[in-house]
């Protein structure tokens with residue numbers, strides 16, 4: 001099988017996770033995707049809601065249209081109450097609070113300023129609060145954001161921050177021993193793979209020529225709030241690339257591509273999924289087939305909206321999802337290989 005430069009995928013991944021993009025506040029990542037397309041002369045469009053669609057027409061005047069979708073929006077928070085010297089938060093997307101306590105973050109004010117901060121439990125000093133070590137009932141009512149802004153006398157945070165300011169979490173990106181540790185691998189690992197696929201299609205006319213269909217690459221900005229994909233042309237098949245689950249009773253792992261037969265919303269298209277399994281076997285691509293227990297995707301949302309399209313879901317195995325995530329170069333490579341095998 002052809003050699004791919006997986007380090008380029010990792011480079012895209014690092015770039016993407018370092019662009020703050022909690023759902024609802026994704027303009028910066030949209031700009032990046034548009035500029036990337038413009039600089040490489042890739043035909044693209046931006047939907048009304050802000051998702052970006054790259055378009056590749058195979059030269060054989062294909063009758064069929066396939067869309068591959070990933071998402072570049074992430075978990076995050078929004079300021080819902082400004083107290084004298086701390087901020088209260090409302091969550092964007094679903095995550096266990098143990099995974100944000102102690103984390104560094106950025107507050108993006110409505111005036112366009114950025115302030116760093118830390119998410120902490122109330123009364124957070126262990127030398128002051130003897131009950132802290134027993135505190136197992138974290139909720140948005142008893143955690144806060146400590147913003148790194150020195151206040152003058154008589155000033156309060158209200159002079160600087162308003163409700164509705166978005167908060168993005170520090171990704172903590174590390175690339176070590178082939179592992180990529182970072183927040184937001186869900187789903188920027190897939191989006192980075194899609195950017196690499198766009199480069200391949202742009203730079204290799206033979207590959208473009210061998211496509212079995214016209215291909216659209218859809219970068220969604222509203223997945224974490226379950227809004228699904230919209231504003232795309234008529235398609236026959238939707239291949240969703242989103243993180244593969246890794247955990248108890250699952251076969252998924254960081255070195256393989258997960259092929260999801262069913263998630264908590266129901267099964268994906270059997271024929272399309274079976275074809276992906278067969279392709280993975282035939283091309284000796286490390287893969288697993290799993291049922292994702294607590295999971296929805298842009299694919300399940302497309303099906304629930306009643307669209308008459310075939311939908312399947314694949315993605316690199318991601319450990320500790322919606323927390324301190326990790327995957328491996330091998331998982332990215334397997335996902336890339338399977339996606340390309342499907343397209344040609």
Ligand SMILES: [Zn+2]
Pocket residue numbers: 071186187223242243
């Ligand atoms: Zn996701």
